[in-house]
Amino acid sequence: MVLVGLQGSGKSSWVGAHLAGTHVVVSKDHWPNARRRQARQQRVVAELLADGRSVVVDNTNAAPEDRAPLVALARQAGVPVRAVWVDTPLEVCLERNARRAGRARVPLAGLYGTRARLVPPSTDEGFTRVDVVRSGSGPSAGGNAARTM
Ligand SMILES: Nc1ncnc2c1ncn2[C@@H]1O[C@H](COP(=O)(O)OP(=O)(O)OP(=O)(O)O)[C@@H](O)[C@H]1O
Numbered sequence: 001m002v003l004v005g006l007q008g009s010g011k012s013s014w015v016g017a018h019l020a021g022t023h024v025v026v027s028k029d030h031w032p033n034a035r036r037r038q039a040r041q042q043r044v045v046a047e048l049l050a051d052g053r054s055v056v057v058d059n060t061n062a063a064p065e066d067r068a069p070l071v072a073l074a075r076q077a078g079v080p081v082r083a084v085w086v087d088t089p090l091e092v093c094l095e096r097n098a099r100r101a102g103r104a105r106v107p108l109a110g111l112y113g114t115r116a117r118l119v120p121p122s123t124d125e126g127f128t129r130v131d132v133v134r135s136g137s138g139p140s141a142g143g144n145a146a147r148t149m
């Protein structure tokens with residue numbers, strides 16, 4: 001599973017509500033100070049998939065080039081790979097970000113930068129399935145709250 005969404009869009013909340021207990025959560029945020037976090041993330045995901053675990057990658061994953069290495073890992077492991085786009089309006093993310101404290105609050109330039117880079121995930125990238133979670137409609141994918149592209 002590959003989460004896609006702005007900072008504060010609700011990705012980690014969605015993961016906690018839907019995948020706790022079934023998926024190992026991998027996120028570069030877990031290693032804020034590590035060098036080569038990207039390479040480390042790839043290695044960790046590859047190892048987990050080789051072990052037969054279900055994995056969710058919880059980063060902004062805004063651009064196709066962010067997601068392609070993850071799709072490739074799933075392909076190599078021979079497992080399906082699903083994208084979940086938490087499509088929360090920028091204004092809502094900005095408001096939530098302003099209410100966050102300490103390191104959780106990201107610089108505004110980061111949020112605007114992610115918004116500028118964000119390309120909605122598509123099955124053209126190799127995803128088995130793409131779900132969209134919209135704020136206000138409840139955080140459940142697969143039902144009325146989400147549509148599959
Ligand atoms: N469906 C929701 N409705 C209302 N508030 C929500 C919802 N989902 C998350 N929030 C709130 O929004 C804030 C950000 O949520 P969360 O940490 O899940 O975002 P995130 O996408 O993981 O952000 P980041 O990319 O910075 O890790 C939290 O305060 C959370 O409680």
Ligand SMILES: [Mg+2]
Nearest residue numbers: 011012013058
């Ligand atoms: Mg998060």
